[in-house]
Amino acid sequence: MYTRRYPGIKPGGPSHVNRHFFCQGDATFRRAGASAGVAATVTAGVAAIVAACSGPRQAGPADLILAGGPVITLDGESRVAEAVAVRGDRVVAVGTVAEIEALVGPGTEHVDLAGRTVTPGLMDAHVHFASGGANRIYRLDLSYPNVENIGDVQRLVAEQAERLGEGEWVRGGGWDEGKLEELRYIQASDLDAVAAEHPVWLSHTMGHYGVANSLALEMAGITADTPDPPGGTIDRDADGKPTGVLKESAQGLVSRLVPGPGPAQQREGIRSLADAFNAECMTGGKDPGIGPGTWDAYRDVLAGGDLSVRIFALWRGRDGTIDEVRAYADSLATFTRPYESTGDDRLISGGVKLYIDGSGGARTAWLHEDWNREHTHTDTGNRGYPTMDPDELRRRFRAYHDAGLHVSIHSIGDRAIDWTVDSFVEALEATPTRGLRHGIIHSNIPTDRALDLMAELQRDWGTAYPEPSPSFTWWIGDTYAGNFGPERALRLNPLRSYQERGMIWASGSDYFVTPFPARYGVWASVARQPLLGVYGPHPYGTAQAVDVETALRSFTTWTAHQMFLEDEVGTIEPGKYADLAVWDRNPLTVPTDDLRDMVCEMTVFNGEVVFERDAGSALEAAEPESAPEDNGEPAANPDPALAQPRPAANASPSEQRQRTLLLWGRAGPDRVQLDPAVVVHGAASLPESPGPYRIEGHGPEGQQHFSFTFVPAIEAETGQGQFVFTLPVDAVWAGSLARITLSGPAGSDTLDDATDQPIAVISDRETGRIRAILRGADALEASDARERLAAGAAVSFSRGLPDAAALRGTR
Numbered sequence: 001m002y003t004r005r006y007p008g009i010k011p012g013g014p015s016h017v018n019r020h021f022f023c024q025g026d027a028t029f030r031r032a033g034a035s036a037g038v039a040a041t042v043t044a045g046v047a048a049i050v051a052a053c054s055g056p057r058q059a060g061p062a063d064l065i066l067a068g069g070p071v072i073t074l075d076g077e078s079r080v081a082e083a084v085a086v087r088g089d090r091v092v093a094v095g096t097v098a099e100i101e102a103l104v105g106p107g108t109e110h111v112d113l114a115g116r117t118v119t120p121g122l123m124d125a126h127v128h129f130a131s132g133g134a135n136r137i138y139r140l141d142l143s144y145p146n147v148e149n150i151g152d153v154q155r156l157v158a159e160q161a162e163r164l165g166e167g168e169w170v171r172g173g174g175w176d177e178g179k180l181e182e183l184r185y186i187q188a189s190d191l192d193a194v195a196a197e198h199p200v201w202l203s204h205t206m207g208h209y210g211v212a213n214s215l216a217l218e219m220a221g222i223t224a225d226t227p228d229p230p231g232g233t234i235d236r237d238a239d240g241k242p243t244g245v246l247k248e249s250a251q252g253l254v255s256r257l258v259p260g261p262g263p264a265q266q267r268e269g270i271r272s273l274a275d276a277f278n279a280e281c282m283t284g285g286k287d288p289g290i291g292p293g294t295w296d297a298y299r300d301v302l303a304g305g306d307l308s309v310r311i312f313a314l315w316r317g318r319d320g321t322i323d324e325v326r327a328y329a330d331s332l333a334t335f336t337r338p339y340e341s342t343g344d345d346r347l348i349s350g351g352v353k354l355y356i357d358g359s360g361g362a363r364t365a366w367l368h369e370d371w372n373r374e375h376t377h378t379d380t381g382n383r384g385y386p387t388m389d390p391d392e393l394r395r396r397f398r399a400y401h402d403a404g405l406h407v408s409i410h411s412i413g414d415r416a417i418d419w420t421v422d423s424f425v426e427a428l429e430a431t432p433t434r435g436l437r438h439g440i441i442h443s444n445i446p447t448d449r450a451l452d453l454m455a456e457l458q459r460d461w462g463t464a465y466p467e468p469s470p471s472f473t474w475w476i477g478d479t480y481a482g483n484f485g486p487e488r489a490l491r492l493n494p495l496r497s498y499q500e501r502g503m504i505w506a507s508g509s510d511y512f513v514t515p516f517p518a519r520y521g522v523w524a525s526v527a528r529q530p531l532l533g534v535y536g537p538h539p540y541g542t543a544q545a546v547d548v549e550t551a552l553r554s555f556t557t558w559t560a561h562q563m564f565l566e567d568e569v570g571t572i573e574p575g576k577y578a579d580l581a582v583w584d585r586n587p588l589t590v591p592t593d594d595l596r597d598m599v600c601e602m603t604v605f606n607g608e609v610v611f612e613r614d615a616g617s618a619l620e621a622a623e624p625e626s627a628p629e630d631n632g633e634p635a636a637n638p639d640p641a642l643a644q645p646r647p648a649a650n651a652s653p654s655e656q657r658q659r660t661l662l663l664w665g666r667a668g669p670d671r672v673q674l675d676p677a678v679v680v681h682g683a684a685s686l687p688e689s690p691g692p693y694r695i696e697g698h699g700p701e702g703q704q705h706f707s708f709t710f711v712p713a714i715e716a717e718t719g720q721g722q723f724v725f726t727l728p729v730d731a732v733w734a735g736s737l738a739r740i741t742l743s744g745p746a747g748s749d750t751l752d753d754a755t756d757q758p759i760a761v762i763s764d765r766e767t768g769r770i771r772a773i774l775r776g777a778d779a780l781e782a783s784d785a786r787e788r789l790a791a792g793a794a795v796s797f798s799r800g801l802p803d804a805a806a807l808r809g810t811r
Helices: 036-054 096-102 127-136 150-163 189-193 216-220 249-255 261-276 292-303 322-332 390-402 414-430 449-460 477-489 495-500 518-527 548-554 557-561 777-786 804-809
Strands: 021-024 028-030 064-072 078-088 090-095 111-112 117-120 122-124 170-175 200-204 209-212 232-236 242-248 282-290 310-316 347-355 372-375 377-381 406-411 439-442 465-467 581-585 599-604 609-612 658-666 672-674 678-681 693-700 704-710 723-727 739-744 748-750 759-764 770-775 793-798
Touching: 064 096, 064 581, 090 096, 111 449, 122 518, 127 261, 127 282, 127 292, 150 170, 150 200, 150 347, 170 406, 189 200, 189 209, 189 216, 189 242, 200 518, 209 216, 209 249, 209 414, 209 557, 209 599, 216 242, 216 249, 232 249, 232 282, 242 249, 261 292, 261 609, 282 292, 282 347, 282 406, 282 557, 292 310, 292 347, 322 347, 322 390, 347 390, 347 495, 377 748, 390 406, 390 414, 406 414, 414 439, 449 465, 449 495, 465 557, 495 548, 518 548, 548 557, 658 739, 672 739, 672 748, 678 759, 704 723
Parallel strands: 064 111, 064 117, 122 282, 170 200, 282 310, 310 347, 347 406, 406 439, 439 465
Antiparallel strands: 021 028, 064 078, 078 090, 117 581, 200 209, 209 242, 232 242, 372 377, 581 599, 599 609, 658 672, 658 678, 658 723, 693 704, 693 739, 739 748, 759 770, 759 793
């Protein structure tokens, strides 16, 4: 026997009410149940709540007020307010500036938006959060533009191999043949040429295929005689020899041998990605396919107070007999209740993830017709395949459905989507349960029949919700256009078709497949343009595009729905958690191309500011008495090695004050010197042309964070070269920068955790102009005294590498 964990039994039954109703006073209405037996009580309670919320402002000051810019509420009436007030972890009022500022008290923090725009915090309906967080720190990053050709891959793999001990694995990921100049897969022979003595495994950005070198293939026992495993493919050349590329389940032949991240690495990955999410105005995500170790890591991070996002976790489906699957489903059902909070709605055990097919990149997704190649050619006979026997998978899905569990099924191909929707229908006929909100992950190219069934199931049963990744048409859009072909590409991610049928959908990035910032997905929902345009700038057309507000809802309101949190987050309304995003521009009014470049200025999570881009977050006020007087002229530079960075001529005001990494020193002809890197506020200043010297930043596992070349400026008197650049700090690597290296004809120099060269850079807080540079004991003294120094200046301290707090802007 089992107990259904979701409310309602048949269409038309009462909806579950799961909400903290909180108006502007201290009265709180908590979690009013909605079973049929208490329907009258709920109705009366809701009426009382509505009356309380619509009445005059309640007494009591706000803790935080944001006022002076558009507040896009995304509520049912699409209202745009002028200000919002927060008390504790909840929004208490939304309205005009005058109305909200009446809530100011002695302890109220007041944020002047100065025209900036507030939206609900953005959320990601499909993000491999824990594994992606660890990968971004501990795996070699082979994504574009770190690599643009196979030569770049070989260089990075060779450098990593040199750093490793004998026989250690080279692990990397993120490559995509659609972005390589050669437009082909990496092969074992490419890797053998640079790392024959180390086993190598490089996962594709889509995660559905990867490439191993010959040593790794040998360790896995893969030869020309090895058969393809069920649900997988060993790629072979014309002679039948494995090329090194392994697809779907065949990846496991090698990947099972590769050491994965340990518990400490998983925890650090979660913390790091939470910080990066906050820096992109993101406050939640749905992590599909976790196991017990990942759940424990999440709980540890939550217990430590570092989980500044809401995570709705889906468990991996279990292999085994159907009886074993049913037992597993029943065990999950004892604590997987997404409509009931586990704690404070930060970490929720939400359901199960299953797969029915593969990838659009590997051409393994299950189609009704043959795949294309190179856009207009046909991959004759290849229609992809299901990942396992469809009848067996349907039985397993039924076990989870019958246990009352929410299930999302990975379904990319049109035949796979048909199978998934039919499975929903069959399960509901046998066990009619309303409100499970089963999801269709990716749902790339549904047939018209599938679209009609989805709309019917959403309306009548509260299930069959697409969970697409709009950024697929951008980040992997060139590979996808080549594989889906000209006709299918036009109906890929059919958001307009969803909208016309009255459906809702929850959008995600599928990170690590595409970059996680949701602003990219919002833009891609509107623009539908590929990254490079290998097959033209508009292979997807615009017929399936949607407007900006709809795109925003898919990353806020509707993702909250698929996380069973729509009564708690996803809009800006009194009573909901204060998860707020502050942007440098209004997404509803800017040109489409500007959506992709929106800058997150501030993120509020649970009522607390967890990210702030400016306001001196990385630099505390400081000005020594000996600082030069600022008379409007350039200050005399106290260090001959440093010239003032030169901002771009067209830099905007926000770009003039962004957080940057100061990279400076000497280069050639007989000496290279990399001075301690420092975080400063100012405009970016990067080389105007390439040259013989290179500066690179790497993470702890050797993954490349940034790289550029330059020609040093030559001093006329000494003939020595010098340089100074300011690189924008990227939230993606702010928490994991472990080494900076300068290399060139005269040698190399490195900054890392062992570097101990104290330095303090004192600059004007408003202009960013550098006033003085102190070294050694003077730098230490300036750092210790920073809080006592004048407010017109700022001091930034480093011993070689800035610490993570300075890079993230949290100190």
